[in-house]
Amino acid sequence: xxxxxxxxxxxxxxxxxxxxxxxxxxxxxxxxxxxxxxxxxxxxxxxxxxxxxxxxxxxxxxxxxxxxxxxxxxxxxxxxxxxxxxxxxxxxxxxxxxxxxxxxxxxxxxxxxxxxxxxxxxxxxxxxxxxxxxxxxxxxxxxxxxxxxxxxxxxxxxxxxxxxxxxxxxxxxxxxxxxxxxxxxxxxxxxxxxxxxxxxxxxxxxxxxxxx
Amino acid sequence: xxxxxxxxxxxxxxxxxxxxxxxxxxxxxxxxxxxxxxxxxxxxxxxxxxxxxxxxxxxxxxxxxxxxxxxxxxxxxxxxxxxxxxxxxxxxxxxxxxxxxxxxxxxxxxxxxxxxxxxxxxxxxxxxxxxxxxxxxxxxxxxxxxxxxxxxxxxxxxxxxxxxxxxxxxxxxxxxxxxxxxxxxxxxxxxxxxxxxxxxxxxxxxxxxxxxxxxxxxxxxxxxxxxxxxxxxxxxxxxxxxxxxxxxxxxxxxxxxxxxxxxxxxxxxxxxxxxxxxxxxxxxxxxxxxxxxxxxxxxxxxxxxxxxxxxxxxxxxxxxxxxxxxxxxxxxxxxxxxxxxxxxxxxxxxxxxxxxxxxxxxxxxxxxxxxxxxxxxxxxxxxxxxxxxxxxxxxxxxxxxxxxxxxxxxxxxxxxxxxxxxxxxxxxxxxxxxxxxxxxxxxxxxxxxxxxxxx
Numbered sequence: 001x002x003x004x005x006x007x008x009x010x011x012x013x014x015x016x017x018x019x020x021x022x023x024x025x026x027x028x029x030x031x032x033x034x035x036x037x038x039x040x041x042x043x044x045x046x047x048x049x050x051x052x053x054x055x056x057x058x059x060x061x062x063x064x065x066x067x068x069x070x071x072x073x074x075x076x077x078x079x080x081x082x083x084x085x086x087x088x089x090x091x092x093x094x095x096x097x098x099x100x101x102x103x104x105x106x107x108x109x110x111x112x113x114x115x116x117x118x119x120x121x122x123x124x125x126x127x128x129x130x131x132x133x134x135x136x137x138x139x140x141x142x143x144x145x146x147x148x149x150x151x152x153x154x155x156x157x158x159x160x161x162x163x164x165x166x167x168x169x170x171x172x173x174x175x176x177x178x179x180x181x182x183x184x185x186x187x188x189x190x191x192x193x194x195x196x197x198x199x200x201x202x203x204x205x206x207x208x209x210x211x212x
Numbered sequence: 213x214x215x216x217x218x219x220x221x222x223x224x225x226x227x228x229x230x231x232x233x234x235x236x237x238x239x240x241x242x243x244x245x246x247x248x249x250x251x252x253x254x255x256x257x258x259x260x261x262x263x264x265x266x267x268x269x270x271x272x273x274x275x276x277x278x279x280x281x282x283x284x285x286x287x288x289x290x291x292x293x294x295x296x297x298x299x300x301x302x303x304x305x306x307x308x309x310x311x312x313x314x315x316x317x318x319x320x321x322x323x324x325x326x327x328x329x330x331x332x333x334x335x336x337x338x339x340x341x342x343x344x345x346x347x348x349x350x351x352x353x354x355x356x357x358x359x360x361x362x363x364x365x366x367x368x369x370x371x372x373x374x375x376x377x378x379x380x381x382x383x384x385x386x387x388x389x390x391x392x393x394x395x396x397x398x399x400x401x402x403x404x405x406x407x408x409x410x411x412x413x414x415x416x417x418x419x420x421x422x423x424x425x426x427x428x429x430x431x432x433x434x435x436x437x438x439x440x441x442x443x444x445x446x447x448x449x450x451x452x453x454x455x456x457x458x459x460x461x462x463x464x465x466x467x468x469x470x471x472x473x474x475x476x477x478x479x480x481x482x483x484x485x486x487x488x489x490x491x492x493x494x495x496x497x498x499x500x501x502x503x504x505x506x507x508x509x510x511x512x513x514x515x516x517x518x519x520x521x522x523x524x525x526x527x528x529x530x531x532x533x534x535x536x537x538x539x540x541x542x543x544x545x546x547x548x549x550x551x552x553x554x555x556x557x558x559x560x561x562x563x564x565x566x567x568x569x570x571x572x573x574x575x576x577x578x579x580x581x582x583x584x585x586x587x588x589x590x591x592x593x594x595x596x597x598x599x600x601x602x603x604x605x606x607x608x609x610x611x612x613x614x615x616x617x618x619x620x621x622x623x624x625x626x627x628x629x630x631x632x633x634x635x636x637x638x639x640x641x642x643x644x645x646x647x648x649x650x651x652x653x654x655x656x657x658x659x660x661x662x663x664x665x666x667x
Contacts, residue, residue, distance in 0.1 A: 045665060049664075049665045083665075085661065085662040085663060085664055086662055086663060087623055087628060087631075087632045087662040087663055088628065088663075089625070089627050089628040089630075089631035089632075090631070093625070093627070093628060093631075094625070094628075096622045096623045096624060096625070096628060096662075097622055098621050098622045098623070098660070098661075098662040099621060099622055100661065100662065102664055102665065104665055138664055138665050138666055138667065140661075140664050142367060142661050143366040143367040144366065145366075147661075147664065147667070149664060149665075149666050149667035151666070183666075184665065184666040185666075186666070187663075187664075187666055187667045188663045188664040188665050188666045188667045189663045189664070189665060190665055190666055192663065
C-alpha cells in the first residue's frame with residue numbers, strides 16, 4: 001500500500017536533485033491537481049458499487065520543462081470513492097446495493113512525458129503519455145465487521161490538455177484516460193460483470209508554481 | 213417425549229391434482245418439548261447489541277513480559293521497541309502499546325518478539341458483541357446454530373415492510389371463535405390473510421403445520437420467552453389452502469397464490485416471498501401460471517422438495533422459477549426423507565428426530581411453537597407448546613425467511629435472491645451442483661454480505 005507512493009516520492013526527490021543543475025535549460029515546477037476520475041473501463045462494476053460516474057481525486061507532482069516543447073513529470077494522486085456492497089445475479093442482470101458501506105481508495109504514482117504544441121491564443125495545448133503503479137484498497141463494513149482487499153497494478157495513461165502561464169503560475173485543464181488492466185475481476189461484483197480494469201476517463205485542474 | 217406420531221414427513225398423491233401432507237406411523241418424528249427444557253440461564257444469553265467498536269484496535273500491540281521482568285524493565289523495553297504509549301493491565305504483566313509515528317503495529321510486534329524479556333507479542337484486534345436472543349429455548353434450536361444465525365442477525369433481522377406469505381394450513385395468528393393466537397406471536401406482525409375454504413380473511417390453523425412453519429420464519433424473538441424465529445421482524449401473511457388433515461388442491465393453492473399477488477396495502481404489496489411447504493407429484497398449469505404471475509410481480513417463491521426420499525422433487529418445487537429446498541440433519545447430511553433430483557436447488561436444516569448430533573439430549577427436530585395436533589382433532593386450538601418437527605417443510609421455511617431478509621437488505625429480484633443464496637451456499641456432496649444437495653446448504657450471513665468491488 002505504501003510502497004508505490006514512496007517510489008514516486010523518491011522520484012520527485014531525485015528530480016529535485018538533478019534538475020536544478022540544468023535549471024538554465026529548463027524549468028522546474030511543483031504542481032497541485034484535483035479532478036474527477038471515473039472507473040469507466042469497468043462501468044457496470046462502477047455503477048453497481050458507487051452508483052455514480054466519478055470520484056474525486058487530488059495529487060501533487062513535480063514537472064520539468066525541457067525547452068519549449070517537452071515536459072517530464074512525476075505525480076502522486078489519491079482517489080477515494082464511497083459506495084455500497086452489492087449483488088448481481090449475472091453479467092446481464094442489474095445490481096442491487098445492500099447498504100453495507102464500501103470505500104475504495106487508489107494511490108497512483110505516474111511518470112509522464114508531454115509534448116507541447118505552439119501557442120493557441122493564450123493557451124498552450126499539449127499531449128502526454130505516462131505509466132506507473134497504482135495501489136488500491138477496498139474496505140467494507142458489514143454490520144461492524146470490516147473486510148479489506150487490496151492490490152497493486154501497473155497503470156498507463158494518456159492525456160490532452162491546455163495550459164496558461166502567468167508569471168510563475170501555470171493553470172492547466174486536462175482530460176484523458178487511465179488504463180489499469182487486470183487489476184480486478186477475480187472476485188466480487190467485478191467478477192460477475194467480467195470487468196478487470198480499474199481505470200477510466202478523467203478530467204482535472206492543475207495549478208503549477210514554477211521557478212521563473 | 214410424547215407418543216410417536218409422525219408429522220409433515222409425508223407428502224404424496226391421493227389422486228391426480230390433489231396434494232396432501234399427513235401423518236404416518238413412523239416413530240418419534242414429532243416431539244413436544246417438555247417443560248424440562250426450560251433450563252437456560254437467559255441472563256447468559258442476554259442481548260449484547262451495542263454499537264460496534266469503531267476504534268482501530270489493530271493498530272495496537274499486546275505484549276506480555278516474562279515473570280522475571282519487573283515493571284521498570286518492561287517499560288524500558290516498550291520504549292526501546294518504539295512504543296509511543298503503553299497501558300499496563302491491572303491484573304497481569306501485559307501491556308497494550310501504541311507504536312510511535314511511522315512504526316506499524318506488525319513491525320512493533322517483530323521488535324518485541326526479538327527481545328528476550330518478552331513472553332509474547334501480538335497485534336490487538338477488534339471483537340464485537342453478537343446478537344444472541346434471550347428466548348429460553350434458543351439453545352435447543354440447533355438449526356439456528358447450523359445457519360450461523362447470530363452473525364445473520366447482526367446484519368439483518370427483517371422488517372415488517374417485507375412480508376412472507378405462508379400458504380399452508382393457516383396460522384394461529386388471531387383470537388377468533390375457537391382459534392387462539394399462539395403466545396409467542398406476541399410481537400409478530402400479520403397481514404390480512406385469506407382462507408380459500410371460507411373465502412374470508414380468517415386463515416386460522418386447524419392442523420398445526422402452518423403455525424410451526426410461520427414460527428420458523430417469524431416467531432417473536434428476544435422476548436425472554438419460547439423459541440426464536442429467523443426473520444423475526446418480518447411480517448407474515450397467513451393463507452389457508454390446506455384443510456385440517458393437511459389436504460388441499462392445486463386449484464386452491466393457485467387461488468392462494470393469486471390472492472397474495474393481488475394483495476395491496478397502502479397501494480403496495482409488501483409480500484416479497486411465498487412459502488409453500490407442501491407439494492405433490494402432479495404438475496398443474498393453473499398453479500404454474502399463478503406462480504409465474506407471482507415471480508413476475510417480484511415475489512420469490514420457495515417450496516419444499518418433498519418428504520418421500522423420491523426423485524424428482526414434488527411440484528410446485530419442481531417448477532423452474534421456484535426455489536426447491538431439501539433437508540439436511542445436524543451433520544449436514546441429506547435427511548433420509550428428503551426428496552431430490554434435478555429440480556433441487558438448496559438445502560436447509562430440516563432435521564432427523566432419530567438423531568441427536570448436538571448432544572443436547574433432544575431429538576434433532578426443528579423446535580418452534582405450534583399447538584397440539586391431537587387436541588386440534590378434537591376442535592381445540594389453544595394447547596400451545598414447542599415441538600420438534602422434521603421435514604423439508606421446515607427447511608423451506610428457513611429459506612423463505614432468508615429470502616425475506618435478503619429482500620429487506622435490498623435485493624428486489626427473485627432471480628437475484630435465488631442466485632445469491634446459491635452462490636454463497638456451502639457446497640455439500642459432489643463438487644458443484646448435484647441432485648442430492650442442489651447448490652448446497654444456505655449460509656445466510658454470507659448471502660447477506662453481498663459482494664464487494666473486487667472480493
